[in-house]
Amino acid sequence: MLKLSKNEQDYLKSIYMIENNETKTAVSIHLIAKKLAVSSPSATEMIKRLAKKELVDYAPYHGVSLTNSGEIQARFIIKSHRVWETFLVDELGYSSEEVHDEAENLEHASSPKMVEYLYAHLGYPETDPHGSKIPSELFWKKNRVEITLKQAQKEKRYYITTLSSKAKSYFQKLQVEFPHLIKVIECLEDQSMLIKEDNGKIILIPKFLEEDIYVMQRVGEVDPALKRM
Ligand SMILES: [Zn+2]
Incomplete structure (x- = not known):
């Protein structure tokens, strides 16, 4: 950036x-x-x-x-603002009326790394306290910690980071685009999984794709054993 x-x-x-x-x-x-x-x-x-x-x-x-790069910069600042507003309300106990002016300052003082860490720490929130959508694209990705979807836990939100070509063509058939935020809904008896997309769509992930989809965990919950060196 x-x-x-x-x-x-x-x-x-x-x-x-x-x-x-x-x-x-x-x-x-x-x-x-x-x-x-x-x-x-x-x-x-x-x-x-x-x-x-x-x-x-x-x-x-x-x-x-x-321009394209102007738009990326703008979306980053908007994300920074909305992530800070969410943090101030959710973690520090501000009321939603109090956060705008604080966020106006904080948005400029934050690096992409800080914004993405905050975003992950908050569990990839969809909206800020005023209900405005938080851009879900990631502006900082280095040192991400990936696990396979199989290792993901129920009821938690993850960011899909990598798909094998097998998984890509499966999603293409379902007309689903990636990357997306997802939540694991259910692990079924035949070891297939139900995941819910950010937009509410529920997708069945068959067992044969269990090693083909990588997701990123919420930063605060990373198991050190899973960290890639
Ligand atoms: Zn605001």
């Missing part, structure tokens, strides 16, 4: 939010300036800077849109 200033991150986040609320393809500088409560000339200056870093596409009179 690029190292960006707080200001740059706020711009990317705002553009992302506007893009996702409006049907227009490009966002006007005027709208960005209004959202961030700054003047249009200073917004223009910043947009040019972000364009130089290839985080936005900008054509005068056409407006601004995020």
